[in-house]
Structure formats: structure tokens, C-alpha cells
Amino acid sequence: MPRRSSADVSFLLIDGxxxxxxxxxxxxxxxxxxxxxxxxxxxxxxxxxxxxxxxxLSQNGYFDDAAGSAHEALAARSGAHRIVCYGWAGNAVGQxxxxxxxxxxxxxxVVASRTELxxxxxxxxxxxxxxxxVILLPYGEVTDTLDGPVYDGGAAADGGAVYLxxxxxxxxxYDGVRVxxxxxxxNVVFTDLVTFNDVATAPAAARLAxxxxxxxxxxxxxxxxxxxxxxxxxxxVAIARY
Amino acid sequence: xxxxxxxxxxxxxxxxxxxxxxxxxxxAGGAWPESAVLARAVPGDVVDDLPAVSIxxxxxxxxxxxxxxxxxxxxxxx
Numbered sequence: 001m002p003r004r005s006s007a008d009v010s011f012l013l014i015d016g017x018x019x020x021x022x023x024x025x026x027x028x029x030x031x032x033x034x035x036x037x038x039x040x041x042x043x044x045x046x047x048x049x050x051x052x053x054x055x056x057l058s059q060n061g062y063f064d065d066a067a068g069s070a071h072e073a074l075a076a077r078s079g080a081h082r083i084v085c086y087g088w089a090g091n092a093v094g095q096x097x098x099x100x101x102x103x104x105x106x107x108x109x110v111v112a113s114r115t116e117l118x119x120x121x122x123x124x125x126x127x128x129x130x131x132x133x134v135i136l137l138p139y140g141e142v143t144d145t146l147d148g149p150v151y152d153g154g155a156a157a158d159g160g161a162v163y164l165x166x167x168x169x170x171x172x173x174y175d176g177v178r179v180x181x182x183x184x185x186x187n188v189v190f191t192d193l194v195t196f197n198d199v200a201t202a203p204a205a206a207r208l209a210x211x212x213x214x215x216x217x218x219x220x221x222x223x224x225x226x227x228x229x230x231x232x233x234x235x236x237v238a239i240a241r242y
Numbered sequence: 243x244x245x246x247x248x249x250x251x252x253x254x255x256x257x258x259x260x261x262x263x264x265x266x267x268x269x270a271g272g273a274w275p276e277s278a279v280l281a282r283a284v285p286g287d288v289v290d291d292l293p294a295v296s297i298x299x300x301x302x303x304x305x306x307x308x309x310x311x312x313x314x315x316x317x318x319x320x
Binding site for chain 1: 254255256257258259265268269273274278280292293295296299300303305
């Protein structure tokens, strides 16, 4: 993989809020927990793995109280579990996405300093899985029923997880939007793998675990439910295979 | 007299191409065209135009089941 820079960070989605435009730094840490196991008569400390991992995320950026921006997304949410996805290598099918199943927002700090723009920072403690996923449907707008591009990720016998982030939705009379993740063994017929709950308001986000096998090819299908005109949804779909 | 095509009951929602040329293209490893037209079938539907190349894996995955000629299992799943 080539070197990446801040310009390659393509989205930071927290429960559907896209905070990329107000964020200046992300610090994502995954730690394998250990316990010291040094016996007597040893000159060097020893540690054994606990087969337990911990994830944490911190985010620094600018204070912005516009509708749908950082303050609305973060204020009064400390102590709440958030579904977080960020892409650090572009916004194309198959590019990596880091997903947090239930990041617990632990702090939200507004920092006002003389001669500086006011900052807004937040920290999260991973609670549950942190997934190394890939983009299945790039973050962007969809305006009609769509069978998304196919991603060949190889078959996965042990299942995985899928993420949905919806940051904007115009129903135009429709009842909602339905997102289905499909898979296929031969890239010809695609069967439904998992269906997210219909979304009728934005922002919104969901993560679904896939307990069974995932076939080699995957794609996302977007359907507008009911009848209407000129609908639009801005969303991201990502998939992790175990 | 033309032989009747095997019918299958859909057990898992699926999308499939109905164009024989597109099925051949995809089966040969071709990429999906942007404007591909797909048929959608949902659980309980009975269809007879699934691409033959996909039938084995769909049966193995439990996504479809054959409908007998006698109609013994024509009732939709409960």
C-alpha cells in the first residue's frame, strides 16, 4: 500500500454525522492487553497476552455549531455508544475503513483560546468490536434504486460485519430507504446476505454482525420504499470479513 | 414439444441477470456493466429463468429449492 496523507482521509462518520470538515486529527489506538508474568529468579520482566484487545479513538477539530456539524454530533453525547467509521485511504470500493461497533464517547471538550479558533475535541473508548473493513458502497449520494459495484473480497467462512452510515436523506414522498448487502459465489446471481432496518430519517447508522459464511463477491443494494419522486440519500456501506 | 424448464422456489431474496449474453459475459469473468438490468425475486416467488450456471451454489447455499412437477411442494413456505 502506498504512503497515505491527511488528504486521503475521505470521511469520518459518527452515527451518520460526517465530521471530516471540522476534524484536524484522528488518533486510533488498538492495544493487546497483557499481564506481567515475571517469576522469581528472572532478570527481565515477562508479559503474557490476555487474548483481549482494547480500542480507543480521539478526535481533534474545530468547534462548529452549524446544523449537523460537530457540536450537534458531539455535545451531550458523552456516555453514549456511537457507531464510527472512518476512511483513511480514499473513497473507492475496496479501500480500507475502520469501524467501531459501539465506541463509547467518553469526553467532549470545547477549547477557546485567545487568538485561536475555538476547538472541539472528543475521545472514545472502544466497547465491543473494532473492525478493519473495506468500502462496499463509497460515501456519496444515491438518487435511485441501485445495485452497487461488486467487490471481490474472497469467501469468509467465519462471517463478518457490515456498517451503514446515512448522513443525509430526502425521501420525496417515499417511506424510507432500504439497504441490502448481497453476496455471490459466482458474480452472476447475488443473494441477500443481510438487510438493514429501513431508514426514514438522517443522520443514522447501524452495524450488523454476520454469523455465517460470506461468499466471495459482495455488493450493496439500495431501494427506496413506497412511492415518491426525486429521493436522495447520502450513505456509506462497508463490510468486514473474519 | 418444448421441454418445460425447471422451476425453483426462492428462499432468500436474490437478484439475477436474465440476459443470456450478460450471463455468458459474467460467467467468463467479465465485469458488470453499469446499466445491467436485473430481475429481483423474493422469498416465496417461483421462477424458471435463473441462470443455470448459478443453480448448484444456490441450492447448496439453501437460497432456492426445486419445485416438483406434481406440485407436491408448491405451497409457499410457512
